[in-house]
Amino acid sequence: MVINNSAGTNITGSSITNTRTTDNSSIGIVTAQTAYFNEQLQLKSGEILPQFHLAYETYGTLNADKSNAILICHALSGNHHVAGRYAETDKNAGWWDNLIGPNNGTGPNKPLDTNKFFVIGLNNLGGCHGSSGPSSIDAKSNKPFGADFPIVTVEDWVNSQARLLDYLGIETLAAIIGGSLGGMQALQWTIAYPERVKHALVIASAPNLTAQNIAFNEVARQAIMTDPEFYAGDYYSHNTVPKRGLRIARMLGHITYLSDDAMGEKFGRKLKDTLKYGFDVEFEMESYLRYQGDKFAGEFDANTYLRMTRALDYYDPALEYDGDLSAALKNVKAQFLVVSFTSDWRFSPARSREIVKALLDNELTVSYAEVTAAHGHDAFLMRDTHYHAILRAYLQNIEV
Amino acid sequence: MANIIQNNVNSTNFNLKYRQDFAIIAGWIGFGSKVLDLGCGDGTLLQFLRSSLETKGYGVEKDDANWLACIQNGTNVIQMDLEAGLSGFEDQSFDTVILSQTLQAMHNTEEIVQEMLRVGHEVIVTFPNFGYWRNRMQITNGSMPVSKTLPYQWYDTPNVHLCTINDFDQFCKNHKITVIERKVITEGQEVNFMPNLLGNLAMYRLKKN
Numbered sequence: 001m002v003i004n005n006s007a008g009t010n011i012t013g014s015s016i017t018n019t020r021t022t023d024n025s026s027i028g029i030v031t032a033q034t035a036y037f038n039e040q041l042q043l044k045s046g047e048i049l050p051q052f053h054l055a056y057e058t059y060g061t062l063n064a065d066k067s068n069a070i071l072i073c074h075a076l077s078g079n080h081h082v083a084g085r086y087a088e089t090d091k092n093a094g095w096w097d098n099l100i101g102p103n104n105g106t107g108p109n110k111p112l113d114t115n116k117f118f119v120i121g122l123n124n125l126g127g128c129h130g131s132s133g134p135s136s137i138d139a140k141s142n143k144p145f146g147a148d149f150p151i152v153t154v155e156d157w158v159n160s161q162a163r164l165l166d167y168l169g170i171e172t173l174a175a176i177i178g179g180s181l182g183g184m185q186a187l188q189w190t191i192a193y194p195e196r197v198k199h200a201l202v203i204a205s206a207p208n209l210t211a212q213n214i215a216f217n218e219v220a221r222q223a224i225m226t227d228p229e230f231y232a233g234d235y236y237s238h239n240t241v242p243k244r245g246l247r248i249a250r251m252l253g254h255i256t257y258l259s260d261d262a263m264g265e266k267f268g269r270k271l272k273d274t275l276k277y278g279f280d281v282e283f284e285m286e287s288y289l290r291y292q293g294d295k296f297a298g299e300f301d302a303n304t305y306l307r308m309t310r311a312l313d314y315y316d317p318a319l320e321y322d323g324d325l326s327a328a329l330k331n332v333k334a335q336f337l338v339v340s341f342t343s344d345w346r347f348s349p350a351r352s353r354e355i356v357k358a359l360l361d362n363e364l365t366v367s368y369a370e371v372t373a374a375h376g377h378d379a380f381l382m383r384d385t386h387y388h389a390i391l392r393a394y395l396q397n398i399e400v
Numbered sequence: 401m402a403n404i405i406q407n408n409v410n411s412t413n414f415n416l417k418y419r420q421d422f423a424i425i426a427g428w429i430g431f432g433s434k435v436l437d438l439g440c441g442d443g444t445l446l447q448f449l450r451s452s453l454e455t456k457g458y459g460v461e462k463d464d465a466n467w468l469a470c471i472q473n474g475t476n477v478i479q480m481d482l483e484a485g486l487s488g489f490e491d492q493s494f495d496t497v498i499l500s501q502t503l504q505a506m507h508n509t510e511e512i513v514q515e516m517l518r519v520g521h522e523v524i525v526t527f528p529n530f531g532y533w534r535n536r537m538q539i540t541n542g543s544m545p546v547s548k549t550l551p552y553q554w555y556d557t558p559n560v561h562l563c564t565i566n567d568f569d570q571f572c573k574n575h576k577i578t579v580i581e582r583k584v585i586t587e588g589q590e591v592n593f594m595p596n597l598l599g600n601l602a603m604y605r606l607k608k609n
Contacts, residue, residue: 356478357488360458363434367471368478386464393471
């Protein structure tokens with residue numbers, strides 16, 4: 001079913017060299033890998049991907065009975081580079097580097113100990129960081145898929161992630177961890193593969209999107225699709241990118257990921273200089289948004305952004321149970337840690353409590369933390385002492 | 401519901417100072433019961449019930465440090481404020497719902513008791529008896545009571561609804577709540593004579609009328 005069906009023992013720790021950065025709690029230098037699947041994947045939309053590949057990274061070592069694997073699912077703009085650096089000179093580490101590293105008994109230990117767990121990060125299907133997606137080359141036409149790349153859903157991602165586990169020789173996950181859209185994947189794992197996941201850490205997530213959230217996504221998509229350089233998704237062949245749209249989409253996103261308080265604390269009404277009575281950047285807030293927008297527009301694929309937001313919109317496991325989430329979770333077996341953040345208004349604590357209620361209704365093992373945090377939705381990516389203590393304590397109790 | 405096993409508690413296999421109130425609570429809970437402990441603190445009572453009666457269930461705790469302690473000792477714990485009610489829990493979904501020495505600190509006293517009766521087949525409520533003679537003495541001497549069970553000064557106490565055993569008996573009557581059993585203890589000893597005067601901790605086993 002896979003081109004390179006390497007045994008788990010051959011891949012253990014293979015993406016990590018022994019090089020360490022000066023930070024003793026860092027995983028150090030990591031290498032991305034690609035798994036090629038020469039088998040079709042049935043998608044929820046009815047379409048079929050004839051073949052696909054997934055970019056992934058691993059940290060730590062798979063143990064002999066392959067019981068210590070943890071899969072990290074990324075959110076809207078994330079990818080497989082979860083922790084560590086590709087080179088000593090890299091300015092930034094992976095997007096959740098503050099979570100993952102070896103506990104060497106010295107210094108501040110990270111919550112997810114790579115001496116205990118074998119951690120896998122991947123880039124989801126439809127992504128733009130090495131997995132099959134709109135910007136990857138269609139073998140039939142020898143051109144980028146562009147708008148022809150099918151719409152992928154959370155369910156499709158989870159099915160493709162299961163293929164990756166097969167490829168790595170891992171039957172059961174010690175845990176699946178995800179925040180936001182990643183949390184939806186974690187939840188979906190427990191529904192689709194109840195026998196293959198022991199623990200699910202669902203962080204700053206929701207069992208579906210609210211109308212307000214879908215509205216934000218639609219504005220972001222409209223910004224991209226009405227950009228004259230979008231060319232109905234075929235901008236690759238015009239050697240251009242709908243940067244303006246992508247930039248606005250990202251600026252909008254950033255506003256919703258932060259809380260009013262966090263923005264006020266960080267930027268307030270601070271000016272870069274004096275008032276100029278014009279429309280250039282005058283407030284620090286504007287400067288930050290433009291910087292984030294430009295940075296993102298320069299490195300992210302617009303077609304991927306459209307698909308990631310659509311996957312968010314579509315996810316709703318209760319839909320086929322007349323909106324009854326408890327019924328949707330009736331076959332779930334995993335143990336859960338659900339975490340929300342008080343100032344997160346995009347994935348509010350009330351949404352996490354819906355998940356908790358459905359788990360309680362099914363008499364599943366669940367703990368729920370409502371972390372007092374000022375940083376809004378972004379809080380799940382930040383290093384907060386109590387939040388990390390929660391994850392550390394939960395992960396320490398997982399037996400492998 | 402599981403059969404009630406009286407006094408089938410072997411506290412010696414549990415690394416915890418023997419607590420008479422825990423033993424009484426355990427005596428009111430069936431082996432393997434599904435238990436909800438409201439205001440569960442660091443999860444000590446649930447740990448005790450798990451080890452002695454193989455109960456399952458959850459704690460509810462608001463405080464971050466206590467919540468974390470629960471996770472560390474393997475207690476399932478839901479972080480929420482009891483004042484908001486128990487809307488996350490279905491009707492009659494637990495064998496027993498416990499509110500141990502927390503009633504007096506609740507603002508919505510009537511609501512939480514009604515919510516417990518809604519969620520649990522049976523309810524256990526314990527509280528410090530304000531009618532205990534030492535408390536009465538302190539008031540007679542002109543001061544608000546401060547003691548081991550009421551360790552706060554009047555200005556920093558979380559206790560907003562202190563009551564006596566007589567008061568709570570009347571509360572149950574007025575709210576048509578059946579008292580299945582009541583025990584009163586002082587310093588770990590059961591008190592049967594003039595409990596409202598001589599009892600320090602009141603323990604009630606309740607159900608809907």
